[in-house]
Amino acid sequence: MSLRERIGSSVALLAGDKQADRAVPPTGFTARLTVFTSAAMAFLAVFVLALSLTAGRVADRWTEQLAQTSTLRISAPDGQIDAQVRAALRVLETTPGVAGARALSDEEQRALLAPWFGPDLPVESLPIPRLIEITETDGGYDTTGLRARLQAEVPGALLDDHARWRAPLVKAAERLRALGFAAVILIAGATAAMITLAAQAALAANAQVIRVMRLVGAKDSYIAGAFVRRFTLRAFFGSTVGVAVSGVAVWLLPELDVAGGILEGIGLSGAEWLWIAAIPILASVVAFAATRAAALRTLGRHS
């Protein structure tokens, strides 16, 4: 069967017919089980996705900041400071992993200090450390090695790789994102397993119905269709309810804006809501495949 025919026959299966659906009596128990399972799993999936997408955003932002800069602070007695700055720049030029280094001008330093001391600070005449901005390459430099060289050649230098402490956090956030997606896959798998069990229970409960339909000339696909339609619709309905409830819950989560956006409120933004909207569709696809497989397997056995 070509993919197109396959999709065509799947759509036809779902479109279905009312009479076939009447032939299989409703089984309240499996119906409620499927709706409940789908709703619960969709609810969980939304939270996991929100967490995972948030972690991803945090990781991305921190990675961006990491790639930027570190600073070298040089404090020395008045006469030696320029010499030390030049020495430090020489060291940095020959350090692998350093893309560029630049001493901040007096104006830039004044601008940095302005919030604390006002705009008229006489930077030149104060014993203020000089700052060198270091841009790293993607690979980054070896902090310990650079510290050692600086200690030998530029005694007044202090390397501040302020962004580096975040590296393990970025890794953790990235891992959290990966775990989140793995959890979504597990949730889909668990949903498939539970729907398979519910479908099998329904098929077993309807063994006599299946027998009669067979005797009057029903094909396997027709009988399977009645079950598949039912379970797909139930999964869609259940997961829509689950998504709606958890979507509202996520939306109502308080926004966190701690430490200038280093931490991030758990939640969803913009296009990420589309992921959530996809959950009922995913649940329906899972239910469709699980029920169809269960039905065809069961029907194959009772030949």
Added chain:
Amino acid sequence: MIELERAAYSYGGGELFTDVTLTLAPGSFHFLTGPSGAGKTTLLKLCYGELIATAGHVRLFGENTRKMDRDRIAMNRRRIGVVHQDCQFLDHLPISENVALPLTVAGRSEEADAYLGELLAWVGLTRQAQQLPPELSGGERQRAALARAIILSPDVILADEPTGNIDWEMSQRLLSLLVELNKLGKTVLVATHDMALIRAAKAQISARVLRLKDRKIQAAEVDL
């Protein structure tokens, strides 16, 4: 229509019957008799592909049942109307929908409106159309089973004890329904113990009587 060639069947114990060779020619009328447990129902099951012969061949409309997949068997069953010994209804659906079920599963449920009323009237079940199968008497159920068997206008009708639990008058009516169908050109095979029924039929139509006994099938003596 249906041919058995040296067919045998065994449920796992000994063979129930062996070497059964039988041809149901188009338009023929056969009775199948024999003691209870001889395998009449089993033989009918071979004839609509519910069971596959353990030896020999069964051909439906020229096609060997052993080589058919389930979809083929389903398609062939639409050409063979069966009145089962135990009727086999869907107990949650009213009689009208049970009778229309073969049309429904064939995807032709819209045709039901056209003949269902007439068919139910023909078997005398108009009043019971909306009742559930468990609410019907044995004879009503058997007439409903006959109506369901013929709703697709099959070429062959197989009836297993169609008069099993009904009185003489009602079984006469059922018989005349079958005779009428045979006169319309349908091939009919009726399994029954009811010798009086067979005699009544032979008065109206030329029917062959087959007897399943001692694992063999034989033409029964004329006088019964």
